[in-house]
Amino acid sequence: MPNDADSIELGEHELREIAGYAAQCARRVLPLYERGLPVGAPATSDAAGVPDARPRAAVEAAEAFAAGGRRTSALRQAAWAAYKAAQEAQETGTPAAVDAARAASHAAAAAFLHPKASAHQVKHVLGAAAHAARAEELASEAEPGITVGTLEWARRHRPDAVTAVLRRLPAAPPGGGRVGELIRALDAALR
Structure with missing residues (x-):
């Protein structure tokens, strides 16, 4: 098992596949971000009430x-x-909107x-997959199984590069609250 001091092989094609996967996961919850913000909130939309485009722009950049x-x-x-x-x-949105925006941030950051x-x-x-699952979980409190379905979607749609790179890394770290739990569950399922 590799340790934190080791380097791993990481090809550009793998980075592209991982970023594309992360973008797909985040795109699934963009509507939760856009619906979860108050219309006209100065920090989150423009004067015409158009939702904040930063998360969508991050997903598009990752794509x-x-x-x-x-x-x-x-x-x-x-x-x-x-x-x-x-x-x-x-400060102004729903908890689901927060995690949806975090999923978008992780999607663009996956390239790095x-x-x-x-x-x-x-x-x-x-x-991105874990924050997307958390966003869907928060948005559908009445459906406790939604996270299981979201994680299953993430498992089924992952490209080979995700599994290949995860196998070169140590297991997901402890902590991180509910999102950390989701990361560890996905990590265990994808190795």
């Missing part, structure tokens, strides 16, 4: 990278912008996975 685009500072900035949208949603055998890197591979 563009996955399709062959360059890994640029604009992609990194899109990840940070979606992260900031999540922070702002904590490091070739280091660190348990923390598992969060970069599976963060």
Whole structure:
């Protein structure tokens, strides 16, 4: 089993597949973000009441990278912008909106996975899927099985690169609350 000091092989094609997977997971919950914000809230929409586009832009940036685009500072900035949208949603949005924006942030950040055998890197591979599952769980409190279905979707739709890279990394780390539990469940299911 690798330890945190080891490097792992990580090809660009794997980064692209992981980012594409993360983007698919996050795209599933974008509507939860957009519906979970008050219309006209100054920090989250424009004067016309159009929802904050930062999470959607992060998902689109991840998709563009996955399709062959360059890994640029604009992609990194899109990840940070979606992260900031999540922070702002904590004040004005629903809990599901917060996790949906975090999923989008993780999707764009997945392109910057490091070739280091660190348990923390598992969060970069599976963060978008876990936050998407948590967003759906929060949005559908009346349906306790929704997270199981979301995790099953994430398991079935993962590309081979996700499993291959996870097998080079230590197991997901402890902690992280409910999202950490979801990451560990996915990690165990995908190895």
